Amino acid sequence: MFLAFLLAAPAAMAQERGGGGGSGFLGGLGDLLGGKPDGPAPYVSPSANDLIPNAGDVGVPQARAPKTFEPITLPKAAPGNLKAPKIDLPGLPAYAPQSAPSQNLLRHSASLSLRAVLVKGGATVPNGLIWRLFSAVPSLEGRSPLIASSQSATPSFDVPPGSYILHVAFGRAGTVKRIDFSGLKTQEIIDLDAGGLKLNAVVGEHGKPIPSRLRFDVYAEATDDAERKIVANDVPPGKVLRLNAGSYQVVSHYGAVNAVVRADIRVQAGKLTEATMTQRAALLTMKLVREHGGEAIADTAWTITNNEGDLVGESVGAFPSMVLAAGDYVIVARNNDKIYQRDFTVQAGKNTDVEVLTSDIAPSEDDATPEDAPPDDAPVDDAAANALKATGD
Structure with missing residues (x-):
């Protein structure tokens, strides 16, 4: 066109x-x-x-009338959640995942293996160990650097050949050993030379158990040029202490005042040593009352001294209690600027409530008799008596 x-x-x-x-x-x-x-x-x-050529002869397309297409009918979905179509796939061969490489393949064949015994020829200690491996060559600061550590019962250290310092801790027991590792697979057996100590205490001649307020301190054996070093303090009864074999001094504290007992105890390697100590003391509960069996008066300050006047203990309250060693004491109560006093004897194993009456007033300094004054029943000289009589007349 x-x-x-x-x-x-x-x-x-x-x-x-x-x-x-x-x-x-x-x-x-x-x-x-x-x-x-x-x-x-x-x-x-x-x-x-x-x-003029025809349009079709020269490649010009002829105009076409528009056609009307019929709409496509879509399938109606069922109400509810749509379900995934089921697809049948061909069978696939089972897949086996590749396993991770074993750690044993990465472990150096030449390792230093360790185990510990309480006594030579004894069984391996199963737990409670702390291993520390140090280099035998000190650093510039003069300290041996830590190479490896473990809490396993039988650890293995992959270390190069050389000299090392091994420290093994078992509770409060421990040992140090130098190891020269050649690089070949080696197992070292460490003799801890340690045992156990279990402490307890009773009170009185009949050996009554002490339910509370009982603690122990353990000291190492004394040397000629040094005092005893404390190994463990504030140890509760029945607890097992892991200690190196040897002699120890045990101090038993019943309460926090003066009930203290000491004993020397020896711990044997590979054995559990049980020791029961005897306390000679009693638990006292004090109260200030107006009459026997009466109600305790609050806001009372208490002071306990021995017969020599040395201070033993102090407390404040209506019902203070304290453990005292057997013996004679003076109990002084202060309330509203008044002082009350009573003598008391503590018997081992007999826990007692001590009542101080408000009528037990402590003597004042004015009531004290002068040292130069003669006693009331001293004989009087007749001449002096006559002189006094004449003066009175």
Whole structure:
């Protein structure tokens, strides 16, 4: 169609030069673009119609009328959750995941293995051990650097050949040993030379158990040039202490005042030593009352001294209690600027409530008898008596 238009253009131009009306070529272009021509359509000579080819011959597609497509009917979904379609897949071979490499493959074949015994030829200690391996070559600071540590019963250390310092701790027991490792697989057996100590105490001649307020301190054996070093303090009864074999001094504290008992005990390697100590003391509960069996008076300060006047203990309250060793004491109670006093004897194993009456008023300094004053029943000289009588007359 476009070629036909080009062939008709010269004739239209000739017609325009011939004096025909309209705007010629521009007018036809206006029709193509949608504009309104100014005059009649261009004239085409009949002889030119044969020169215009058919649109199909020159490849120009012919206009087609629009077609109407029928809508596609979609399947209606069932109410509720949509279910995934079932897909049948061909059978797949079983998949076996590749196993991780064993740690034994990464372990150096030359390792230093360790185990500990309480006594030579004894069984291996199963737990409670702390192993520390230090280099035998000190650092610039003068300390041996820590190479490895473990809490296993039988540890293995992958270390290069060399000299090492091994420290093994078993409770409060321990030992140090130098090991020269050649690089070959080696097992070292460490003799701890240690045992156990279990402490308890009773009170009185009949050996009554002590339910509370009982603690122990353990000291190492004394040397000639040094005092005893404390190994363990504030140990409760029945607890097993792991100690190196040897002699120890045990101090038993019943209460927090003066009930103290000491004993020397020897611990044997590979054995549990049980020791029961005897306390000679009693638990006292004090109260200030107006009459026997009466109600205790609050806000009372208490002071306990021995017969020599040395201070033993102090307390404040309506019902103070304390453990005292067997012996004679003076109990002094202070309340509202008044002082009350009573003598008391503590018997081992006999826990007692001590009542101090408000009538037990302590003697004041004014009531004390002067040292130079003669006693009331001293004989009087007759001359002096007569002189006094004459003066009285």
